[in-house]
Amino acid sequence: MILLIDGHSFHYEMENLCRIFFPYQKIHVTKEPCGDPFTVYTGLRRKDGAITLFARVKFNGWEKSAEDSISENEDQSEPEQERRMAVVLFGLLVEYCGFTPKWGIMTGIRPVKLMRLTAAETGLEQAMTDFREKFLVSPEKTELCRRTMRNEEKLLKLSHSESFSLYISIPFCPTRCAYCSFVSSSVEKTMKMIPEYLSLLCRELAHTAEIAKDLHLRLESVYVGGGTPTTLSAEQLETLLATVNRCFDLTFCREFTVEAGRPDTISPEKLNALKSGGVTRISINPQTLNDAVLNRIGRRHTTAQTLSAFALARSLGFGNINMDLIVGLPGDTLPSFRSTMDGVLRLDPESVTVHTLALKRSSSIFQDESRPAENEAELPAQMLEYADRRLAEHGYEPYYLYRQSRMVGNLENTGWAKPGFESPYNVYIMDETHSILACGAGASTKLRDPNSERIERIFNFKYPYEYISRFEEMMSRKDQVKAVYGQFHHI
Secondary structure: OEEEEEOOOOHHHHHHHHHHHOOOOOOEEEOOOOOOOEEEEEEEEEEOOEEEEEEEEEEOOEEEEEEEEEOOOOOOOHHHHHHHHHHHHHHHHHHHHOOOOOOOOOOOOOHHHHHHHHHHHHOHHHHHHHHHHOOOOOHHHHHHHHHHHHHHHHHHOOOOOOEEEEEEEEOEEOOOOOOOOOOOEEHHHHHHHHHHHHHHHHHHHHHHHHHHHHOOOEEEEEEEEEOOHHHOOHHHHHHHHHHHHHHOOOOOOOEEEEEOOOHHHOOHHHHHHHHHOOOOEEEOOOEOOOHHHHHHOOOOOOHHHHHHHHHHHHHOOOOOEEEEEEEOOOOOOHHHHHHHHHHHHHHOOOEEEEEEOEOOOOOOOOOOOOOOOHHHHHHHHHHHHHHHHHHHHOOOEEEEEEOOOOEHHHOOEEEEEOOOOOOHHHHHHHHOOOEEEEEOOOOEEEEEOOOOOOEEEEEOOOOHHHHHHOHHHHHHHHOHHHHHHHHHHHO
């Protein structure tokens, strides 16, 4: 697809808008006209104080144009120009593709945060009106945002200016799932790397703890993710957790989560190691309870193993278990997803996170095809509607929500929890409430200025082999944390 930009600088938003409707397309952004039969044009002209916005869609013989005009008496700020141009292009793409995305022209990752910031300025009712009328968000998604924002607030109030959370990356998995775009390595290829990786990770954790202590920061939550942390042996998990407990002050820690995501990595020995290491919350992630779909996406476990792992965790005293599901998986059907949802509800976990499949280029199921996404949009939307209704009926509330590029149907990921079982880390990371000190390969430290919305990032090396071979260089980067906090306090 060619995206032609003429007279404006809104190429990033226009590209994201096109990707909503054509998630499989490679989009080439240019300022030069061409004869490609698959072209989107967006243009801006100024005349006599007015601004005219143009859009034209030309796809394989189908061609249509639309425009809008902003008078000199209206808001002519760049954000408003961009929004109104997006509305013009959105209308054309809806007409061509035959479906209306429920999030309208909104392409951002954090719609709940946007609603909260807008509500603080204009009031909640006006913020909700803006979502529906300015951004064309459907009434049901606007209401989902409102409910999520309300449930987030109690956790946001617990964060203080000196608060931080700790993220620990274990970038290893038994196998790589077909939909995965995370930086993770299958243990079949990297098993020999794990002992050295763990040793260095413990060094980084100790160094990070000293930095946090020197800055008088207060640890609110710990989240061990990946990858699949339970790829580690019980002894390795004990070493990791002992390091965290020894090095960090956990007095104010409200949550200690470990993703035990793949049921085929769970054993009594590993669960006992987690329990004795102070872990308060685990995540057992079936993604689906359909064995045929599991096989198709490369998850080498069965529904029976999921049920067995969950029962084992309960028997060993885990009273806060999350389960992840994905809508839009290849080969899944609405009856199949309903069966999965009902099966998870019978297990009665404390929280359920419902993800929408994101078609990332680095995943093996990414397709580069020219068709629009209407065929893929309807089914995941129906799955989400069923999940939302059934979870609400069983007493779960939405407490965090985020979106990703190339999500099937331009939908969302939502975390649902029974009251009192929300994950603080999930709220803090999505709201960017306070600093996240992150350790391990692929981890990104995010330093939040407690006096503003400013965020500074410090990145670790992405891959385990880089993390190991360039460890000392990476450790020197961590020392930037103090310097950045020094800047925060002098602003």
